[in-house]
Amino acid sequence: MPMAKHGQPWLTLLVGLLGVSAVACAPSRAPDHLVVGTKGAISSLDPAKAYQTRALQLIRALGDPLYALSESGELIPRLAAEPPQVSADGLRVTVTLRDGVHFHDGSPLDGEAMAFSLQRFRDGGGSLSYLLDDVTSITVVGPLELALELREPYAPFRNLLSFAGLTPVPASAYAPCPDGVPAAEATDANELCLPADGFVGTGPYRLVSRSADGTQHRLERFDGYWGEPARSARIDLVSLENSTALFGALNNGEVDVLLSSSLEAEHQLELEKGAAAGRFATASSPPQTIEVLALATDRPPLDQVAVRQALAHALPRSLLSTRASQGLNTPLRSLIPDLFPAARPTWPALDIGKARQLLTTAGYCQGNPLEVDFTYRSNVPTDGLLALTWQEFLAAHLEDCLTMRIDGLESTTVYDQLDKGAFSMVMYDWAPDFLDPENYLRPMIGCNVHEGNMCKEGDAVYGGVFWFDDEAARLLEEQQNQAPDQRQDTLVALQERIAAGVPYIPVWQGRNRAWSQASVTGLGYDGSGWLRLDALGRPTPP
Template structure:
């Protein structure tokens, strides 16, 4: 079958693979071979504009089509990519100068230089839906020379150096985007990466190796990136050989386990990336009953994370008692308490519950995220077993887009979510959940803490966040640890688990590899001979 025929087959499969009988029949067919590789993932890609892209699939694709100024290696060290050397800090931390490579072309033949990078950064700051990650830290973007970019900052910022590794800041061709400097270009992308985009549809994208790429050429003849909406379809397509490589996002947990076991048996090749996604529960802290800190703290003690990761992910996820992934910490920090139902009951009694009065807590999970429902059911059963005379969980199922839309309106007493920082740095996890521009006591009225649905803050917390961003080395790490301890005491967020990205490949292919930001390196996939 041709590669175009295989893609058509997969699109048909996206609609019809719901039947397990059909899957079992397809699984008997021999694997199909092609010089191009088919890589499958869940969901749809509606925009490939780096000023707008935010979904897992879109960022994964952008990481193959474009590249940032720097990347983080597996040790968390900053490595130049489109930059030619480390950033140069001057003017008391208010100026960052970045020397650029001179041998880079965009996919349309335009030369990459300081003017092109400045165009892209200004565009992102102007129209980017994720421009909040910059946090108002960039006052001006200047071209100090043909290949020297200069950033003037509003305040010193050590985390900004990590931000320069974000794929959202990948440059775009000023020639191709001349008419889109103030509007999105969703279905095209002209960058500098190892692949160029030759076809875009919502459920399939075609990538060809970029022959004028400045660094090592892709190890394969191209990628057909397929987006299927059904976990069973994804699982069956890999088993049947219709898919060469499968990413783990949005797969049902039992199917992840099945593929993990097949890899252990030598029937697939499995790769695992850095664990940068956290799962957590947000508690509404600005309205009764959870405006009582004692109740939030009691809930923090009621979580049996070991049981949750065992029941939900069969141990493939890891329990987490911090808002920052451990591999971004110099030393492990677990400021949130471990499971202690006796302590939870003591706090609930102190708050006036247990015995004659039971706290009924609405707990919302996203209906389209399989792990959410399993976690909700596990926590509900655990509470009924350990705290039935004090606490009852009432489960609510809501589609994820509705959750995100209503989160900042204070619509949910307790809701499970996940977060993956825009770049691998503690600040990219703490600031989006804790920063607050307008506070009234312990209630955040405006800022990221309000948008995130907790509305919690503490006296001096915002000042501490900003101060930490001016520090380096051990002083910065100490300040960040104190911020986390404060957040654990407030207990408006309850970290649950840590998720590492995985990918499975057919045996004839090389083992999937991930970069330091958790993106699958498509250009490293190759046929083994």
Template sequence: MLKVGNVKNIFKILSIFLILLQLSCVQNKRRENIIVASAGKVESLDPAQANTLRTLQILSALGDTLYKINKQGNLSPNLAKDLPKVSKNGLLIDIPLKKNISFHDGSIFNAEAMKFSLNRFMKIGTLNYLLNDKIEDIEIKDEFLLRIKLKKPSSSIKSLLTSVNLTPVSPSSYSNFKDKFNNKGFIGTGPYFLKSFSATQQTIKPFKNYWGEKPLNQGIDFINYSNSSTLFGAIKTKEVDVLISNSIDDMQRVTLNRMVQNDKLRSGEGKAIEIGFITFKSNKSPLGNQRVREALSYTLDRQLISKQVSFGTREPLRSIVPPQLYKKEFSPWPIYKPNLARTLLKKEGYCEKDILSIPLTFRSNVPADKLLALTWKDQIKRDLSDCIKISLNGVESTTVYKQLSEGAFEAVILDWTGSYPDPEAYLTPLLSCTKINNNTCLKGEAVFSGSFWGNNKVQELLNKSEELEGENRLNTLVKVEELAAQGSSYLPVWLVKPKAWSLTDITQPEFSNNGLIILKNLKRN
């Protein structure tokens, strides 16, 4: 006969077993979705406002674009039925659309919906200059035929139509958001629909009426952590299934790569599309002097910085466009020559009595920024301490972006990823200027980039490139970069490949040509 104490012990054991069983069931249920982790909050899922890689990553799963760039680097129809048909004078573009495609709210995707979305972007889009500078009008020629009227011929418009920012939204669901952002929701045509949204977590589930290839998983939970250490710990302890490389400390990247080599993780890598650079404010002394900026362009030992900051994972870069977009190697910025830098600075009155003082701002929440700033400062102290003194200032990235156009920073470390795979997607945001006075940009994108550098010949060549195709166009854009290198208002540092790591029971992450993970191909083995 069982004693009362033994019975109590049995009940305790059974209770613990049931609790563990419940926890196991909850865990299994929770991991039905694939958990993807990245750094930083997602404040908005409106494609007209999206400007961070993590936001574009989610939008790429929730929406579709008219066209994609295929593995061969060519334009390929997506929501469009065929390639765009351009008139002989280059001013009319007809885009036939696929039929039987519906939005997540059940409404039909057609030319009217595409026109609504493009007009909305042109009116309120953060990057609306990309379209406003090119498009005169948008017409509906038929229910599934869209016509774009251009202000002038544009060879870049085709690549622009691959941008995630131009993914169509449902006119029915966005009727109250024609002239304002819809920050907390999204209704598109993509393989997933948005189930829940907060700044730190977003859940998407497969859209059962999706017109294309269905997702291989049952849904994605996006988790947004605040720092690199938390992200790193989450993948090591298997709290998350996939880790995206943005804002991961480079030392931790090395450890993750070592785990891949030891078959503890899988990894995938995309084409290098992110550039890292330093912007110099060129409209005020001392960096208003082009010769001083030119001297600084010789002071950066990219090989050393790549090795010390990223252990060689970030490729040294002497261009403000990823070289593969030119389809050839092109590096117009000078190599490291500290003696030449000293010679140039002496001609401007530095190095003997006066020392050039440069306050360098880095984004305090981007790990690589601080290491870059410290390494460059130490390198300058080693090579040119009699000529240059660098002081460091860490500022949170959102504050940096808000204050760039105010001219708040003499020199600031930044990065940029083009919204579509074309040289123009890098050159225009950094160099475009509509009002120039003595090489100072008074109005245009060069103001918003914080450089305030303007050059009339650059604008002339950018405009000319829009009338050209193929090799002639690329050669013209090469000339634009050569002039930018001479102006020395930017100092390119490195090129970054997008990377992701996954647990071994998840398929290897694949990347599209725009540097985003193809989320629908992720599968739990």
């Protein structure tokens, strides 16, 4: 059905939100109406174009992927009727769709509609379209069946099919792109644009209105949903500017649910204390984000493996977690977060004696300290606290062997300069587009062109480490087409190989977090790390 146009309700809601500090009590809302607060506007809900986490979170409520992941990482059919069928050579993946599913406009989900969305995602020029680069053809082989041909076997492809960006939208929802919007070149389907307020999905909620600036979205329960109905009849998703505004909005009852992992650590800690006291509910996703130190292995002094190993042994993860993140981020000695069975703590643990020994062997200490420059992201509060804490720790325990100079740069500058060799040691975080162990390894060490042990072109360059290792490259390729048990063994061996070379030092792992008023139940994340908006609600009065 066409989306209704509402103007005045947003004015009322905005007046309430902008006046959070002056509100003495929470506004009155119907029991089945929730307000969810988040940070930042949503620029696009076109699955082929969306890349922001907040946009994909909303798409996850308005639509369904082919599959979802359980908390244990098991693939669960959603729009698909059964697990994907993979040919013996690993080059053909057949997906059968669930029968009886309809879009919000009443049209049926069939093979043609699903194929249209997959082709649009692959060929539409979106920033994440590379995820389907190796899909050479998408063919409808039955009313509810399609076959995907791959360029080469790819074990993570099953998990890729759970990515929220592969949510189908019918071709009828698209319109010719307005003047000034560049059309994609590949196919006719890509010369269309999804109107900003025109999302049509298959999910438990449908979009009924959206503010022009993308900061307000109104959702209503879709009565024709194929699965379990959404608990709340209406959800308003509102965006606020900063951590202080978000924190105040939940405290004052202006929002029922707060969905944001960008809150400052002290605000998160206060909300956790409030949850422990029964004022709020709290939930966190499986650990998905990793924070690492990237070491420039292509030049002195970090071209020496012993020096890199010494730095790894000199990192006090537990202290840094407590001081810099209030314990919200947990120490990590792997590039793979511990939600995956393949994760192993293979990186060196804190051992000041070993660090001193390695530095002495490398020619440092006793009046000749190693001097290292460490760059952190100045706009990420935990990064600055970590840098200062580590600097103080080294001064107290390794002053004669190691001197660290720290410098902060804004995130965009850091990411822009990584592949240019601007940093000796730099800190940043990484979260994959879809959950699979390879997505924490290939983006770190992948290399297309190398000279000896130096990567000249590829992911290791983009990551700022410029590291290449023949054995690691071999293991990375081998795991792509192995049975699960064998693949896990290969992934463990790969981590051990990377840990021995220490191009990166993992620091900690982080989770998405949400908080709600105590009256709201159902707060929780799915295995892919998305908040279950459809499960949120207030208990029905007796």
